[in-house]
Amino acid sequence: MDHWECSRRQLLKAGLGTGLAGALGMPAFFERTATALAAEALASDRILVVLELSGGNDGLNTLVPYGDDAYYRHRPTIGLQAPRLRKIDDLYGFSPGMAGFERLYKEGRLAVLHGCGYDNPSFSHFSSMAFWHTAAPNHGEEYGWVGRLADRLRPGGAANFVVNIDTTQSLAVRSRDHTPVVFDDPERFSRKGFFQELPLFQHVAAASGDANPSRKYVLDVARSARDASALVREAWARYSSPIDYGIAPVDLPKVAALIAAGLPTRLYYASYRHNAFDTHVHQGDLHARLLTYVSDAVSGFLRDVERLGRADQVVMMIFSEFGRRVPENTSLGTDHGTANLMFVVGKPVKGGHYGQPPSLTQLDAGDNLVYTTDFRRVYATVVEGWLGYRRTEELLRGRFEPFALFG
């Protein structure tokens, strides 16, 4: 479906007749309104999936700069040798198990964003992750950037607008107006009870003006649970897919199931949990395996949305809270670092390299990469370029130039 087709379908949905407003000589006022609505309707079909790789993924051993000798000088033992890599050009090759990423890159659906980081980087998982979650490095911020984005895309909040698949809610989706739908196992996302009890489950007390903030919070969550659980359960029950997502699908089949069921969710948040990428010790096998899982899951997911006929609507952004120290440590692993790769993938993405790769010879005092791309530029890219929300300066508290990744 091309963009014109898409907007026509949306106009039909929006009740504006045939969508041939201009051709029928509609007054300018209506035409403008129709165009604005079309843009809104177009954008309102678009879905962003954020995938977090927790623990600090070693970007240098993910997309290996095998053409740069400095890489092998820093990593004499754990450096991945060129013949094993899945080369995408003269300089870079993916870790051996990342066949999915290699294919996505070669199909032009995978954008690599180099050198993503921020000033005065934190080496703490929790601080740095919080900075990425809030898009506010070295500042306190109550709400997450995905949550604030939801507040702007749909002020006042709406049911099922944000879905976070996890056991606990990520700070990234914490929102003022929305209560994100957070669940882990869709099969367990339903109240068990006798027939007679069901009407009482529907009752959630009004929370307005409650002096006890915790009570207000649990009541809001109760309302979100009531509104979402049947839809999610139903979506998962109906879903099955011939696509192979690999050994660790990272919750992406659940996202596919909700997309397939047509939930009004625009923002999905999933993660490879439990600091899995924190590879201080003997990282070789472990790290390669984790990357294989991610590559399998992501490429499986994208093929699945294609199968569902929704590939034009879905883009995924992948990040980690930091990269790792450039030189290997003495335990055949790597310690916490700074700048890292990000990936944006999907059919609508113009694949390729973006941003300046950091130098492997001019490191900072702690042997870390010097970042070249503020990670909020990538946020701005997906917010503005993909979701069509233009006031990123307010959202991200600063002007961050988007990359021309779309259209």
Add this chain to the structure above:
Amino acid sequence: MANSVGPGPAQWIDDLSPVGPADWSDDRAAHLLERAAFGATSEEVERLARMTPQAAVTSLVAYQTIDNRHLKPFEHSGVHDRSLEPFPASRPAATDLAKATGEALGVRVKPDGNRRLQAVTNKFFYWLRASRLETNRVAYWWAERMLTSPRPLEEKMALFWHGHFATSEEKVRDYRKMLRQLELFQKHATGNFRDLLIGAARDPAMLAFLDAGVNVKGAPNENFAREIMELFTMGVGHYSEADIREAARAFTGWNFADLAFVVNRAQHDDGDKTVLGRRGRFDGVGVIDIILAQPVTAEFVASKLYRFFVREALSPALRSRLGAVLRDNRYAIAPLLRTIFLSRDFYSPASYATRIKSPVELAVSTYKKLGLTEIPGVPDFNEVTSSLGQQLFRPPTVAGWAQGRSWITPGLLIERGNFARSVLFPDINFIPPDRYPPDETIRIVSERIAQGLDVTSATKPGTSKTGSGEMTAMSNMLADRDEDFNTRYASYRGWQMAIEKVKPIPRRTAPIDLTAMVSANRLRTTAEVVDYFGRRFLRLPLEPDLRARLVGFLDAELGTSQVSVAATYMEDSLRMLLHLIMSTPEYQLG
């Protein structure tokens, strides 16, 4: 005793001066037991309410005089043997060792034929499974202590320290180390923080968890030094990266050998270090003392305790006053707890019934309020708490559990109601997770092996939801390329070997008799029943609209509003009523 209901006045917020006998009430005694213990029955609440607040707090905090020798020690299944030590860091490490030496984990490599390393691999997986299952038994044992110990604060503080010095069996892979660590937390529960911190730094589970083994002279590993400053004592922003590197040197050579702490002198860096502005030839204890001398450390620890026991938000002024209490008492924990539990602030509206119970607290206090004296086997305690986001001995990260609002999501709120139902109406299709493997792959392999399939065919991947039409994912294609052993078969066989040895968890359901509870309390009408359940199980009054609906529900169920008429058939309806109450958002607050 005054009849004060609910929280104290708003002016009590941030006021650390003690409440007096005139401020005491059933509600406030219940609040104290909710926080300093694991909740209580109405009878226990009344007992504390009859004391002065000073005496009530003393009865919880100064528990050393209370005899608890009747509590049984943990009963080991006997799953460990010496050949497992030192346990290899990973499956590849185990098979590499076997290839290099002809033997690993007490199992020799087959001289010839197919899958020569299969038995080694089986043994590797055996211990992973056995240690995990045995850890679940330790968790049961601990939960039982939380429920029945006459010193509940000791167990509650152990739970706090477990979250503070978060260590996961998933990485430690040795239930014995986890049990030893728990005993350390129990021993120093309300003792001196310095003793506990040094104990934790020398604890084999902690050393294994934070990669102490690779922190050696000339190549320090910063993991442990970073966590001790960031998570255990000071918090981010009070030390530099250089402090971490220098502190890491002081901890070099600290290691463990099986269950013992050892210092490897040859690997210890005895040179000069500069840590937090002090210079000297410090070892680990020297660094710990420098850290404890920082004013921020007492504030960090005191405010973390406060957030655990009282509420999430505290002002900088209160933080520094709490830090002063801990510092003035030379890091003794008990006096700080006493100050907190007696303070007006603790009973103020900002603190009262505003705390979201953690999953372990929810489960244990539910059992406590039901009057149970043992943890039911159905539902499975670990399965329940894990599905609610808190499995004992498996904190999600080194930062422990996030606490507070993170305990509740839409999914988890529903799970909490379903937990209550699984206690009140036990699932007759219950399958014990200590026998039946939770991993679908193991079950599929087991079935295929029994059908006579060869190992390769029996271990072909694919789950029920995805991948039915193809096998293209790299991870699935690569899984069994090694002919020396098959990991999926080993995973299945390891499980089988483990359940042969690990003692089963008794699977009794909860002996619940709500009819008896109603008659013992001489409740006459459905409205009185709803009000009694509300008081016994909730820390907030039932919202009037909901109360009316619940009374209407019970009237309709019983066909009368008179308890005397319905006494012989009301049990199921009372359980439904309680299920509805426990499913409310308010039940999550304590």
